[in-house]
Amino acid sequence: MTSPCSSSLEPSIPFRKSPEPQVPIVPTPPLPPSPLNLAFLPQPCSLQSHIPPPPPLPPPPPATRGAPPHVFGLEKSQLLKEALEKAGPVPTGREDVKRLLRLHKDRFRSDLQWILFCRDLPSLIQEGPQCGLVALWMAGTLLSPPSGIPLERLVQVAKERGYTAQGEMFSVADMGRLAQETLSCQTELLCGGLGGSNRDLVLWHLITGYPLLIPYDEDFNHEPCQKKGYKAHWAVCAGVLLGVQSVPSPGYTEDPELPGLFHPEPGVPCRPPSMPEEGFPGAVFLLSKQGKSWHYQLWDYDQVRDSNLQLTDFSPSRATDGLVYVVPTGGVRAGLCGQALLLRPRESSN
Known part of the structure; x- marks a missing residue:
């Protein structure tokens, strides 16, 4: 199933300027867990009371913590340094989904059971207009060796190929070419929007465990909105939350903390669920991440x-800010509107 898309684009058109760094805000972390309770050590038997008690146990090793988020621009801000020192570990996709399900119960239909398919992504806080390359870097960790590809390498190649002036990416096709060259992966460019036959293609792709890159308009809370492309942004999707009438058996286990939420059992063959029909509202949510927060978000499909389907215009504020931007022939409409990028390891099949 391949979306009909033109495989070539006309040369890009530059706009103008040089970047101004943006400083992300890093939240304070939770305190590390307390040491193990040693109050229940065995007491010496009364028949051996003459034997001196054993020496005290050595102190427990320091509690390990997950890796904090990657932050660029750290050397430029004392506030960032202090905040990162207190930053907690990056939450997993499952942890964030359960947090969101508890926090926004009214958004999720109570008459459905929910199945979560997800893979965990690292977090990377962007500096400047690099949201697309940050999203590609996060997606690449699911496709490349564990060491991954440095963001600096993605930026360097994108500039050398003329895809970007300072990190911005206004072409999904250019993003696909960059991914093929730097991540050595398969890419599939979707055109014509995320509905229709593309919807099933996207959902099966995410259920299989592969990432999806999507341009969209970003609202104040990072969620999708409709601003005609003025707030064009990129996100990576690493999973999907499906609302179903019944969970197929076998292969799924119910979450011990949240009844009604199910997860595929690792290593156990499972029957694929029935996909919610298009037009059935509130039954499909994309598990997404973008470069201004290290938390996942659940977005209604x-x-x-x-x-994604209304990205048509270049932001007037960007057009007059004096910076240089690389925009394809045909503008934002030709480069982003109704398009998305499927990424797979090179050895995988469709």
Whole structure:
């Protein structure tokens, strides 16, 4: 199933300027867990009371913590340094989904059971207009060796190929070419929006465990909105939350903390669920991440589809800010509107 898309684009058109760094805000972390309770050590038997008690146990090793988020621009801000020192570990996709399900119960239909398919991504806080390359870097960790590809390498190649002036990416096709060259992966460019036959292609792709890159308009809370492309942004999707009438058996286990939420059992063959029909509202949510927060978000599929399909205009504020931007012939409409990028390891099949 391949979306009909033109495989070539006309040369890009530059706009103008040089970047101004943006400083992300890093939240304070939780305190490390307390040491193990040693109050239940065995007491010496009364028949051996003459034997001196054993020496005290050595102190427990320091509690290990997950890796904090990657932050660029750290050397430029004392506030960032202090915040990162207190930053907690990056939450897993499952942890964030359960947090969101508890926090926004009214958004998720109570008449459905939910199945979560997800893979964990690292976090990277972007500096400047690098949201697309940051999203590609995060997606690449699911496709490349564990060491990954440095963001600096992605930026360097994108500039050398003329895809970007300072990190911005206004072409999904250029993003696909960059991914093929730097990540040595397969890419599939979707055109015509995320609805129709592309919807099933996207959902099966995510259920299989592969990432998806989507341009959209970003609202104040990072969620998709409709601003005609003025707030064009990139996100990587690493999973999907499906609302179903019944969970197929076998192969799924119910979450011990949240009844009604199910997860595929690792290493156990499972029957694929029945996909919610298009037009059945509130049953499909994309598990997404972008470069301004290290938390995952759950976005209603239709909301993402509609935002992606109305990316038509270049932001007037960017057009007059004096910076240089690389925009393809045909503008934002030709480069981003109704398009998305599927990424797979090179050895995988469709």
